[in-house]
Amino acid sequence: MKLTWLLLALMIVVGCGGGARQVSAPARPSGKGEEVASLRKRVLKNPTDAEARVALGEELIRLRKFDEAVAQFDSALLQRPALLPAKFGRAAALYQQGQKTPALSGFLDVLNAPESAPFVPLIAATVGMPYSTRQITYGPGDNIKGRYSLAGNEIVFQSNRDGNWEIYRMPVEGANAVRLTYDPGDDLSPDFSPDGRLIVFASTRGASGKQNSGEKQRSLYQMNAADGSRVKRLVANKYDNWNPVHSPKGGWLVFVSDRDDQRDLDYGGRQSDLFIYALADSSLQRFTHGFGDKSAPFVNLAGDMIYYINNVNGDFEIYEQGVRETSGHRLLFEGGPKGSPQCSDDGKWLVYFEKNQNNFDLYIHRRESGQTERLTAHPAMDTFPCLQRQGSKIIFTSNRSGSYQLFEIDLKTPTTREELAAGLSHLLSASKTTAD
Structure with a gap:
């Protein structure tokens, strides 16, 4: 099924060129420690x-x-x-x-x-196939941008299986997905509240005004996670609001908006920044400042640090910023443009996707050693990673099966010989096709 503008926007956002990625991989030791001359x-x-x-x-x-x-x-x-x-x-x-x-x-x-x-x-x-990977959705249509509940036992995602983007919920271990939204508008980028009872999402529903390209702006909504009832609009604006993410500690969420850029530009042309929305009193506070588009926010488990991407230097790079700080710190910038950074519970490593040699793959960066490990090496597009809080798994979106579906990596389960052989055979077939 052909994807709508949402996935195409991903290509635009991180579609800048990127050089070859140098990734840390263990070399096989000689076992004798002999010098080359000897x-x-x-x-x-x-x-x-x-x-x-x-x-x-x-x-x-x-x-x-x-x-x-x-x-x-x-x-x-x-x-x-x-x-x-x-x-x-x-x-x-x-x-x-x-x-x-x-x-x-x-x-x-x-x-x-x-x-x-x-x-x-x-x-x-x-x-770049170090861990076992399994497919968890199979269609129909495209199923993308999965997010774990804080407990890690459920996922919520968006799917266009019924014609337009709607929100679905399902157990991690697999079962029939429960449809939560029924609206002719596009319902996008869902995220669980810390207690798992609510879901926040972006939507074009009810949008009457259109931006210069003809695309409708998005507002932010909240609904019951169990059945999609009690839908409540949280943030509306004549400009665009998207990618809402709850703080694990509760009380507020962070999202992306171009509301403070008043220039009359085409859709996607205005500068985006991060904003914090307080759930108790509906107050808004701008979180990021300065030049560059900021997007893809993620809040650490302690609720005191926000990770995001910023293209102030050209390509999208990964930044971190304390919730009480007024400016971000550039964290990862080597290699190609990056997206969807997420931090482990202990803050020791980050997972994200990166574009290199016209392909998107997932990576882990370990902060103490400074080493980067490639998690996927598929010719398809692997994007939108989400970490399982207090767990060992990563859910991500990939079109490796044809349509866009959700897959899961288990960092505690090394890839088997059979899985590796199958993956290499697929890569070999793709490399021969490219060469032809």
């Missing part, structure tokens, strides 16, 4: 020493001398054609060079060997 001497002394050539190739990969590394692995395989460390090393060097088709074929060759178990986590980390 290894070269070993190889010269005994050219048929396949283990020495593998160790030398691994050291050359660390030095980013990939052509030399491939040559060493090739020589090792001439001596011992079934030597798995040589096959893995060769594929890893080719992958780092960007030669994806032969690299993926090499990884699959390793996985097909009976002794492949030690190489499964190494290959998974290299290609």
Whole structure:
């Protein structure tokens, strides 16, 4: 089913160019700690020493001398054609060079060997498939932007299965989804209240005025999570309001609006900022200031920090800002444009999506080590991650099955050999199609 302007807007928002992403992935240790010079001497002394050539190739990969590394692995395989460390090393060097088709074929060759178990986590980390992933919605239509309840046992999402965007709720473990809204307008971006009893969402319902492009502006609404009853409008404006998110501590929500930019510009052209809405007295307070579009807010578990994206420097980058602070701090800016940042409960890592080489994938950034781990490596578009509070799972939106559906990653469950082989086969097919 063709997507409406909502998903197209995503491409516009983070559709700027982005370079190749350098991601931390564990290299296979040589186990001997030998320097390159010593290894070269070993190889010269005994050219048929396949283990020495593998160790030398691994050291050359660390030095980013990939052509030399491939040559060493090739020589090792001439001596011992079934030597798995040589096959893995060769594929890893080719992958780092960007030669994806032969690299993926090499990884699959390793996985097909009976002794492949030690190489499964190494290959998974290299290609960005470290954890088990399952599909949790299957249509009809597109099902996107899933959010966990604070308890982590339910999700709420938007779906166009009935013709336009409506809000649905379902258990995480899978069951029939319950439709909560019935309106000809588009109901979008739902989020649970901390106690799970209410859902806040954006909607074009009741919008009479239109912006210059013809798109209707969005207002914010609240309804009962159980059955969609008692719908109440919270925020309305002649401009646009979207992406409402509750504070886990309750009492307020943060959302995005272009209400303070009075320029007569086309839809999406005005500057967006974050605003805080107090549920007790309906008061509004502008949270972000300065140049740049701010969007995709997320409130940490303690309720004292807000994460968001800002394109003041060109691409969308990730910022954090204390709820009592007047300006944000740039947090993640290397690589391509980013979206939907979310922070772990302990504040030690962030998950987000990023565009690189015309593709969108999910990443984790660990703040203490400064390392970034790629969570998905699919040729499809993987976006809108949502962390399970006090849990280990991430729900996200992807079109890897054709239409846009919800998928879930479990950070406590490493990917299996079978899952990895299936994923690599899909990537290999896609890389051959692209090459053709």
